Amino acid sequence: xxxxxxxxxxxxxAALAGGVGVLVVEQNxxxxxxxxxxxxxxxxxxxxxxxxGKR
Amino acid sequence: xxxxGLKLYATCTALALLALxxxxxxxxxxxxxxxxxxxxxLNAAAFGLGDALPRAVPVDAVVALATQVVPGQVxxxxxLLAIVVAGSLGAGLLxxxxxxxxRVVAAVAYxxxxxxAERLFIGHWTLLLGYAALPWVAMAGLRLRDxxxxxxxxxxxxxxxxxxSAPGGILALGTALATAGRRKVWQxxxxxxxxxxxxxxxxxxxDGFSDPAGVEAFSARGENWGGPVLSVLGLGGxxxxxxxxxxxxxxxxxxxxxxxxxxxxxxxxxxxxRLPVWPLAGLGVLGAVLALVAVLPGGVAVLEALIxxxxxxxxxxxxQKWVAWLALPFALGLAAAxxxxxxRLLVAxxxxxxLPDLAWGGFxxxxxxxxxxxxxxxxxxxxxxxxxxxxxxxxxxxxxxxNDRRTQLDPAPRYLPGTTVVDDSLSVGGRVVxxxxxxxARLRAGDLSGxxxxxxxxxxxxxxxxxxxxxxxxxHDGPDLALYRVPGAVEVAPNGPAAAPVLLAWVATxxxxxxxxxxxxxxxxRFASARREE
Numbered sequence: 001x002x003x004x005x006x007x008x009x010x011x012x013x014a015a016l017a018g019g020v021g022v023l024v025v026e027q028n029x030x031x032x033x034x035x036x037x038x039x040x041x042x043x044x045x046x047x048x049x050x051x052x053g054k055r
Numbered sequence: 056x057x058x059x060g061l062k063l064y065a066t067c068t069a070l071a072l073l074a075l076x077x078x079x080x081x082x083x084x085x086x087x088x089x090x091x092x093x094x095x096x097l098n099a100a101a102f103g104l105g106d107a108l109p110r111a112v113p114v115d116a117v118v119a120l121a122t123q124v125v126p127g128q129v130x131x132x133x134x135l136l137a138i139v140v141a142g143s144l145g146a147g148l149l150x151x152x153x154x155x156x157x158r159v160v161a162a163v164a165y166x167x168x169x170x171x172a173e174r175l176f177i178g179h180w181t182l183l184l185g186y187a188a189l190p191w192v193a194m195a196g197l198r199l200r201d202x203x204x205x206x207x208x209x210x211x212x213x214x215x216x217x218x219x220s221a222p223g224g225i226l227a228l229g230t231a232l233a234t235a236g237r238r239k240v241w242q243x244x245x246x247x248x249x250x251x252x253x254x255x256x257x258x259x260x261x262d263g264f265s266d267p268a269g270v271e272a273f274s275a276r277g278e279n280w281g282g283p284v285l286s287v288l289g290l291g292g293x294x295x296x297x298x299x300x301x302x303x304x305x306x307x308x309x310x311x312x313x314x315x316x317x318x319x320x321x322x323x324x325x326x327x328x329r330l331p332v333w334p335l336a337g338l339g340v341l342g343a344v345l346a347l348v349a350v351l352p353g354g355v356a357v358l359e360a361l362i363x364x365x366x367x368x369x370x371x372x373x374x375q376k377w378v379a380w381l382a383l384p385f386a387l388g389l390a391a392a393x394x395x396x397x398x399r400l401l402v403a404x405x406x407x408x409x410l411p412d413l414a415w416g417g418f419x420x421x422x423x424x425x426x427x428x429x430x431x432x433x434x435x436x437x438x439x440x441x442x443x444x445x446x447x448x449x450x451x452x453x454x455x456x457x458n459d460r461r462t463q464l465d466p467a468p469r470y471l472p473g474t475t476v477v478d479d480s481l482s483v484g485g486r487v488v489x490x491x492x493x494x495x496a497r498l499r500a501g502d503l504s505g506x507x508x509x510x511x512x513x514x515x516x517x518x519x520x521x522x523x524x525x526x527x528x529x530x531h532d533g534p535d536l537a538l539y540r541v542p543g544a545v546e547v548a549p550n551g552p553a554a555a556p557v558l559l560a561w562v563a564t565x566x567x568x569x570x571x572x573x574x575x576x577x578x579x580x581r582f583a584s585a586r587r588e589e
Contacts, residue, residue, distance in 0.1 A: 050452040050462065050516055052481045053087070053177070053295030055276055 062155045063147045067162055071139035073407075074167070074175075077416040078135050082423030083128050084416075085463040087298065087452075089178025091131040092426075092470040095119040100474065102561065103257030104551040107479060107492035108265075108369075113253040113561075114181045114219040115469070128423070131180075135421075138175070138183045141216070142166045145190025146386045151329045156399045161390035163403040165190065165382055169278075169291030169303055172413040174376070176298035176420050178464070184216040185223020186379045192217065192227045193335065193383060196234025199242065200331070207242060210235075211571035214250055221258070222376050224251040229341075229380060233334035249567045252560035258367060260552030265369030266489035267359035273373040273483070274349030281309030283350045287343055288312055290382055292375050294483075297462070298420075300412040311409065319385045322392030335384045342380030349374055424458045429533035430470055433510065436531055438472050442507010442544045445498055448517020449478040451490070456514050457535070467510060476506065494550070505547035509539040 078084055083091050095101070101116040103109035121130045146165035147158035166187075174183050195209035210231060217227035228247040235243050275283040275292040278299055286292035289312035291303050302308075323332045348354040348371070361368040393399035412418060437444065446467045454460045468475040476498050479490030490496065497504065501520075509527055511519055513535055527539035 049450045049478075049480070049482045049487065050454055051485065052452055052483055053297045053462070054484045055272070055294060055296055 087178040142187030164386035256560035319388030322388035339381035345377040429536040507544040
């Protein structure tokens with residue numbers, strides 16, 4: 001019974017993660033961001049020293 | 056195996072697969088600081104004998120040795136899976152309960168949180184291996200506290216994944232001290248000093264300091280309206296906005312963070328009669344304070360002064376990493392708090408739901424790619440050749456089309472044989488934090504002493520010294536890499552720390568690990584520790 005609960009919880013979690021994840025990916029998928037960057041011509045003006053990250 | 060162990064093991068494996076399944080595809084995950092290559096070279100720098108501060112020691116040596124036996128991508132996949140499986144399993148087993156559901160809550164809370172997600176996405180897999188080892192170090196510490204025979208051997212072995220890096224080693228030391236108690240302080244310190252010696256010995260012998268400009272650049276960052284304090288208390292708050300999961304901007308998160316922390320505190324009170332949790336909780340508070348020092352009034356000035364004048368204080372940079380100490384008491388407390396709940400597994404589901412974008416390798420963040428054929432061709436050409444390799448463009452990070460233009464550390468030092476000189480200065484939002492390799496600084500100034508080859512990595516932003524290329528001989532011209540031989544290269548003597556003390560550190564560590572293994576599994580240890588220690 002407990003194993004069933006664990007599995008149900010994992011499936012529920014995965015489903016929730018997947019559902020919300022799809023939305024998140026839709027908005028923030030790295031590939032999409034890159035596509036946007038290229039579209040906006042950001043690639044053409046990339047700096048000489050690449051950023052480690054941004055705050 | 057405990058009666059309910061199987062279910063816990065299955066849950067931990069499921070968690071790892073949920074987070075990292077895409078990583079199992081063939082290829083290498085190359086993102087920010089995470090670099091794996093088919094066969095990492097066993098060079099002096101990997102053992103702490105290079106010119107730069109030994110920031111990736113001893114992990115580079117261990118990975119280099121491992122990749123002599125199995126391909127680098129297998130080592131990478133095993134290491135990443137171990138982070139989630141070992142971390143969650145350790146946290147689950149640490150809870151003194153017979154209820155699997157309670158263990159599952161601890162397992163999920165410890166391995167499915169912002170700390171794991173953010174450090175995974177920035178590629179700090181070595182730090183996360185240390186994080187995953189903390190529950191096991193705590194278990195060993197508790198056995199040491201109880202005077203269990205041969206408990207010190209458990210402490211040595213549990214600490215091994217942590218001591219692969221300096222922060223991991225310190226995280227493990229703190230956890231061991233908090234769990235083993237005051238009477239075992241010297242035993243814990245002795246083990247830790249020896250196990251961590253492969254990184255601290257060469258670090259002490261270097262006279263370099265970190266750039267204090269890094270304090271502000273790498274300070275904790277607010278991820279939502281809760282600001283840096285609540286972000287850090289929610290185990291997030293890493294400095295780099297690019298690696299923060301989008302779900303961390305959830306407006307409900309600051310409120311839930313306070314509620315979950317409150318629940319965890321109540322759980323720790325319930326747990327206290329069964330487990331000495333308050334020293335662990337104190338350590339968690341210390342971790343949160345260290346993570347937040349740089350955002351407190353006057354904190355930047357204090358840290359900058361320390362980093363400028365105290366050797367090794369560079370470890371305080373990127374202080375958010377120390378909040379790892381808070382994760383364990385949080386997971387234990389939360390699990391204990393829900394022990395009487397009937398629907399306690401819903402808490403685990405809630406934790407998963409609060410961070411959905413850790414699933415499936417961050418939905419595209421962790422995606423294996425293959426190195427273009429040029430890399431193997433250049434490695435073959437350089438194999439056994441004298442002269443060091445200077446890599447252009449002069450920039451620590453790369454963005455290649457073949458890796459979907461993800462920001463990644465230059466793979467050249469870990470792919471090519473011999474010694475490779477790369478620019479190690481870091482740019483954060485356009486602000487440059489100076490590097491720590493004097494040789495890279497000389498290369499930036501045009502000094503080619505000891506450089507026998509120039510490698511140009513194509514398809515990544517940055518400038519190449521065309522004059523230098525014009526007077527060099529082109530020996531490989533591929534779509535991704537070009538290799539030039541520098542005429543009249545002058546050899547330079549290695550300028551790293553003295554080899555003898557570093558070698559001694561490695562021998563001492565090897566002896567301690569070997570003795571622990573023998574003491575643990577051979578009869579000699581059983582006879583010597585037949586009775587419980589006083």
